[in-house]
Amino acid sequence: MNQHVKLDRRAFVIGTAAAGAGLAIGLDLPFGGPTVVRAADGSPEVNAWIVIRPDDTTVIRIARSEMGQGTLTGLAQLVAEELECDWSKVTTEYPTPGQNVARKRVWGDFSTGGSRGIRTSQDYVRKAGATARMMLVQAAANEWKVPASECTASDSVITHKASGKTTTYGKVVEAAAKLTPPADAEIKLKDPKDWKIAGKGVKRLDTVDKTTGKMTYGIDVKMPGMLNAALKECPVFGGKLKSYDEAKVTGMKGVKKVVRVNDSTVAVVADTWWHAKTALDALPIVWDEGENAKVSSESIAKWLAEGLDNSQPAFIGNQNGDAKAAIASAAKKVEAVYNYPYQNHAAMEPLNATALYTPDKCEVWTGTQNGEAAFAATLEASGLPAEKCEVHKLILGGGFGRRGMTDYVRQAVSIAKQMPGTPVKLLWSREDDMQHGTYHPVTQCKLTGAFDADNNLTALHFRLSGQSILHTVRPAALENGKDPAAFQGLNPSGDFAFGYTVPNLLVEHSMRNPHVPPGFWRGVNINPNAIYMECFMDELAHSVGQDPLEFRRKLMSKHPKHLAVLNAVADKIGWGKPAPQGVHRGLAQIMGYGSYVAGAAEISVTDGSKIKVHRIVASTDPGYVVNPAQVERQIAGSFVYGLSGLFYGGCTVKDGRIEQANFDTYNSMRIAEMPKVESVIVPSGGFWGGVGEPTIGVAAPAVLNAYFAATGKRIRSVPLRDQNITFA
Amino acid sequence: MDWASKGIAMANLNINGKTINVDVEDDTPLLWAIRENVGLTGTKYGCGIAQCGACTVHVDGVAMRSCGVVVGEVAGKQITTIEGLAAADGKLHKVQQAWVANDVPQCGYCQTGMIMAVAALLKDNPKPTDQDIDAAITNICRCGTFQQVREAIHAAANA
Numbered sequence: 001m002n003q004h005v006k007l008d009r010r011a012f013v014i015g016t017a018a019a020g021a022g023l024a025i026g027l028d029l030p031f032g033g034p035t036v037v038r039a040a041d042g043s044p045e046v047n048a049w050i051v052i053r054p055d056d057t058t059v060i061r062i063a064r065s066e067m068g069q070g071t072l073t074g075l076a077q078l079v080a081e082e083l084e085c086d087w088s089k090v091t092t093e094y095p096t097p098g099q100n101v102a103r104k105r106v107w108g109d110f111s112t113g114g115s116r117g118i119r120t121s122q123d124y125v126r127k128a129g130a131t132a133r134m135m136l137v138q139a140a141a142n143e144w145k146v147p148a149s150e151c152t153a154s155d156s157v158i159t160h161k162a163s164g165k166t167t168t169y170g171k172v173v174e175a176a177a178k179l180t181p182p183a184d185a186e187i188k189l190k191d192p193k194d195w196k197i198a199g200k201g202v203k204r205l206d207t208v209d210k211t212t213g214k215m216t217y218g219i220d221v222k223m224p225g226m227l228n229a230a231l232k233e234c235p236v237f238g239g240k241l242k243s244y245d246e247a248k249v250t251g252m253k254g255v256k257k258v259v260r261v262n263d264s265t266v267a268v269v270a271d272t273w274w275h276a277k278t279a280l281d282a283l284p285i286v287w288d289e290g291e292n293a294k295v296s297s298e299s300i301a302k303w304l305a306e307g308l309d310n311s312q313p314a315f316i317g318n319q320n321g322d323a324k325a326a327i328a329s330a331a332k333k334v335e336a337v338y339n340y341p342y343q344n345h346a347a348m349e350p351l352n353a354t355a356l357y358t359p360d361k362c363e364v365w366t367g368t369q370n371g372e373a374a375f376a377a378t379l380e381a382s383g384l385p386a387e388k389c390e391v392h393k394l395i396l397g398g399g400f401g402r403r404g405m406t407d408y409v410r411q412a413v414s415i416a417k418q419m420p421g422t423p424v425k426l427l428w429s430r431e432d433d434m435q436h437g438t439y440h441p442v443t444q445c446k447l448t449g450a451f452d453a454d455n456n457l458t459a460l461h462f463r464l465s466g467q468s469i470l471h472t473v474r475p476a477a478l479e480n481g482k483d484p485a486a487f488q489g490l491n492p493s494g495d496f497a498f499g500y501t502v503p504n505l506l507v508e509h510s511m512r513n514p515h516v517p518p519g520f521w522r523g524v525n526i527n528p529n530a531i532y533m534e535c536f537m538d539e540l541a542h543s544v545g546q547d548p549l550e551f552r553r554k555l556m557s558k559h560p561k562h563l564a565v566l567n568a569v570a571d572k573i574g575w576g577k578p579a580p581q582g583v584h585r586g587l588a589q590i591m592g593y594g595s596y597v598a599g600a601a602e603i604s605v606t607d608g609s610k611i612k613v614h615r616i617v618a619s620t621d622p623g624y625v626v627n628p629a630q631v632e633r634q635i636a637g638s639f640v641y642g643l644s645g646l647f648y649g650g651c652t653v654k655d656g657r658i659e660q661a662n663f664d665t666y667n668s669m670r671i672a673e674m675p676k677v678e679s680v681i682v683p684s685g686g687f688w689g690g691v692g693e694p695t696i697g698v699a700a701p702a703v704l705n706a707y708f709a710a711t712g713k714r715i716r717s718v719p720l721r722d723q724n725i726t727f728a
Numbered sequence: 729m730d731w732a733s734k735g736i737a738m739a740n741l742n743i744n745g746k747t748i749n750v751d752v753e754d755d756t757p758l759l760w761a762i763r764e765n766v767g768l769t770g771t772k773y774g775c776g777i778a779q780c781g782a783c784t785v786h787v788d789g790v791a792m793r794s795c796g797v798v799v800g801e802v803a804g805k806q807i808t809t810i811e812g813l814a815a816a817d818g819k820l821h822k823v824q825q826a827w828v829a830n831d832v833p834q835c836g837y838c839q840t841g842m843i844m845a846v847a848a849l850l851k852d853n854p855k856p857t858d859q860d861i862d863a864a865i866t867n868i869c870r871c872g873t874f875q876q877v878r879e880a881i882h883a884a885a886n887a
Binding site: 067068069070203204206207208209210211212213214215216217219220222228253272273274346347348349350395396397398399400427429430629633636637638639640641644662663664668669670671672674676677 | 753756757760764765767768769770771772773774775776777779780782809810811813814820824827828831832833834835836837838839840843861862863865866867868869870871872873874875876877878
């Protein structure tokens with residue numbers, strides 16, 4: 001049961017062709033009812049989201065991408081909940097971006113990032129389920145000539161209690177598909193407290209194939225006659241490809257062609273990727289590295305440090321009162337400077353895409369977080385119109401934000417376009433992936449806090465300096481030059497609201513954009529901003545001799561949801577009660593992606609440099625929880641990602657390029673370093689927050705605050721490996 | 729020049745109980761021979777430098793990172809990939825069963841290598857302690873499934 005769409009080679013090729021044909025054909029009805037659209041196997045759609053087969057199998061279409069975060073299962077649960085179908089007969093499939101365009105975006109937004117997968121589509125996918133249920137029930141009622149209101153549906157069975165008649169979805173779906181859908185006003189969604197499938201920790205739908213090797217990721221695509229490409233891009237970002245000596249590799253085993261991919265990239269195409277890579281390594285290449293070759297981490301840090309000076313221009317993200325004046329006249333002042341480095345996503349599956357180009361059609365098979373962006377990239381790189389392009393999404397071997405970008409798709413199409421009729425799979429090496437990322441941006445932050453004579457916090461000033469993601473990635477989203485995402489967790493209101501009330505507050509950002517390409521990295525700017533805010537809150541509390549929890553609580557009375565999760569972790573970790581011998585605790589909270597989160601860590605430190613993280617307690621209030629088992633896994637996983645970044649991460653720049661090339665220099669946590677993570681999930685209802693990212697924000701500051709509790713030493717710089725601190 | 733005309737090195741690989749004659753140079757990493765020449769793609773490429781463990785297979789029953797072994801070194805040895813872990817009748821290995829029961833995978837990309845590493849551990853050490861697990865299982869999982877991995881290892885050991 002519950003297998004994800006199969007992608008073995010033959011079924012794949014046939015299925016793709018048939019799906020297109022099925023959609024094109026439709027079916028004209030003799031009596032002029034709505035056109036029934038059919039899936040590849042001929043089964044009718046009740047609506048674009050739901051196909052029901054004669055055997056009662058329910059195929060739920062999922063527009064968002066599955067990259068491990070469980071969205072595929074969660075969205076299916078929401079549809080099934082309203083549909084009242086038999087969960088054991090649910091299967092899923094991805095509609096393609098090309099179909100979405102052809103059908104006037106009937107499946108809405110495909111983009112899967114910003115912890116949006118469920119929270120921004122829950123409403124319309126639940127309505128799709130409810131609508132389909134109403135139509136199926138109506139079809140049965142019509143057949144029985146009874147009012148639909150006398151019929152009920154459960155587990156794909158429709159019952160008319162008075163007459164004792166029953167039927168199943170599979171039997172009435174043909175009739176249901178011909179009915180006019182109910183008006184929006186007639187659709188009533190369930191109260192989440194009545195949920196039976198949603199809200200439960202049901203098993204994921206995509207597990208079995210992931211344990212047997214059958215799951216097809218982009219890297220596993222096989223097509224008849226397919227060739228493989230390996231590429232090299234100028235190691236210095238912004239540099240150009242000057243020349244290469246093709247003759248040196250043309251005779252090498254398996255080599256078919258050497259191609260210029262774009263003005264900074266060359267690729268070797270061969271029968272196997274190993275042959276392509278071997279030849280590529282032997283290919284003499286001359287780069288024009290350009291001016292950026294002079295840039296280093298040190299030069300970037302110096303430039304950012306200049307932005308900490310109040311005399312430099314800055315954008316204001318949040319302010320009340322007059323923080324600068326209050327600081328100038330304060331009885332006591334505390335100041336500190338923090339920084340956060342570049343980070344690479346390092347998804348386990350290196351980036352790849354397979355493309356097949358002919359003058360009449362360009363198709364791409366790839367793992368992408370944004371099918372429609374990949375589709376747009378395919379159009380642009382192929383030069384073909386939308387009706388001649390298609391993107392087939394595959395399960396992602398991790399995304400974390402990197403696969404929302406489309407550079408690798410463009411490259412694959414560019415290569416395929418130079419070999420018309422031949423499918424070519426482009427695969428990046430791990431080294432390419434590490435050194436041509438879209439990196440978590442670098443920032444620094446000068447924090448200043450002011451107290452009155454009674455040790456009340458009177459002012460707080462965040463002076464951020466550093467790189468904007470939107471400036472490079474989505475310049476249209478800038479607001480008069482300001483990057484609103486730079487202030488995540490520090491905003492006056494909204495999905496990233498600051499959780500403290502301070503009489504005089506100023507949050508500003510001096511934007512400085514080095515040449516290193518930035519990108520959205522799981523959690524994005526709540527990673528640095530939570531460290532700045534929560535470690536500095538700890539500093540402020542200690543500076544006036546107050547307990548860090550009590551100090552925060554006094555500032556949070558007007559932010560009850562922020563406070564509730566903080567209290568939840570404090571209670572669970574045993575804050576205020578003695579910790580085990582040698583164990584020390586730290587706390588942190590932040591709001592991100594519409595969810596309120598807090599974390600508490602218990603650690604011990606040996607010789608000041610060896611940290612054992614014994615226990616993490618993390619709490620989230622995402623409003624509603626669709627699958628608590630998956631939420632727990634996302635929380636635990638976010639700590640692995642966040643603490644890997646804290647301990648081992650950090651990409652450094654030398655001669656304009658990234659120095660780290662593989663997991664030997666950009667390490668990641670192993671099981672031995674994994675603390676016990678206890679989740680406290682406290683959905684308070686009334687809003688929909690995200691899950692995949694928010695808790696990563698509290699991972700690093702909770703541990704850093706515990707480190708201070710253990711050692712009295714404040715760490716203000718990431719990663720810890722730069723300070724010779726590592727896991728015990 | 730057609731590479732075929734330059735002469736092909738043939739290697740006999742014993743994979744999942746079958747002897748397979750593959751056209752591959754002796755110095756090709758076993759990982760790529762398995763994926764590209766044999767066509768079994770459950771064994772994953774993650775780093776190519778034996779750091780991450782996504783490419784773990786068994787060679788004569790011992791877990792090895794197949795990116796760090798070349799074909800010439802394993803001729804005549806019994807190689808088992810994830811595709812050969814389940815019983816001939818398709819019944820999943822107890823580690824795979826525990827993985828399904830505990831809903832371990834997230835993105836799943838590293839999990840086939842993880843499962844191979846765990847299957848080898850349990851063969852040598854049927855009831856590993858947490859410390860044994862920490863020492864033996866060093867695969868990288870960027871999704872961070874370690875908590876479920878540990879639970880599933882204990883579940884498989886007790887199955």
